[in-house]
Amino acid sequence: MPNKIILVTGSSSGFGRLTAEALGRAGHTVYAAMRDVAGRNAQNAAELSAIESTDIRPIELDVQSEPSTKAAVEKIIAESGQADVVVHNAGHMMFGPAEAFTPE
Numbered sequence: 001m002p003n004k005i006i007l008v009t010g011s012s013s014g015f016g017r018l019t020a021e022a023l024g025r026a027g028h029t030v031y032a033a034m035r036d037v038a039g040r041n042a043q044n045a046a047e048l049s050a051i052e053s054t055d056i057r058p059i060e061l062d063v064q065s066e067p068s069t070k071a072a073v074e075k076i077i078a079e080s081g082q083a084d085v086v087v088h089n090a091g092h093m094m095f096g097p098a099e100a101f102t103p104e
Contacts, residue, residue, distance in 0.1 A: 005080045007031045007072075009063055010090030012044040019087055024054035031076050031083075033061035033090070063090040 006023050010016035011032035020032040037045045037060045045058035057079075061072035076083050 004028045004084035005031070005076065005082055006085040006087065007033060007059075007076060007083050008087040008089060009033045009061060011048065011058070012041045014089075016087075016089040017044070017048070019089060020048060020056055021051060021054075023087075024048075024051060024056040029055045029057070029080060031057050031059045031072070033059050033072060035060070035062045061090075063088070 006028050008016055008020045008023065008030060011020040012034035016034075017032070020030045024030045032045070032048045034041045034044065036042075037058050041058075048056045048058055059072050059075060060068065062068040073083065
């Protein structure tokens with residue numbers, strides 16, 4: 001499979017981090033999305049971007065914030081020209097049928 005531009009949400013820990021690492025090691029460009037990249041997740045972001053022979057790029061993204069999501073996608077498009085795959089792993093909670101919710 002040719003190398004892809006992949007966005008993985010919830011990459012600071014757990015399955016999201018493992019997914020970002022595995023895809024990076026497989027040769028893909030991975031945008032490892034997480035909240036507070038410059039603050040509480042700075043160490044996680046640094047560790048991911050330091051994995052040798054990978055192109056893992058930590059990026060600020062809060063899936064519960066439409067402006068944050070839009071800014072992250074715009075940055076990915078500006079840097080890489082496209083996004084081929086999205087792995088939506090970030091956890092968020094809502095109650096009720098998903099179809100009933102608007103971005104607001």
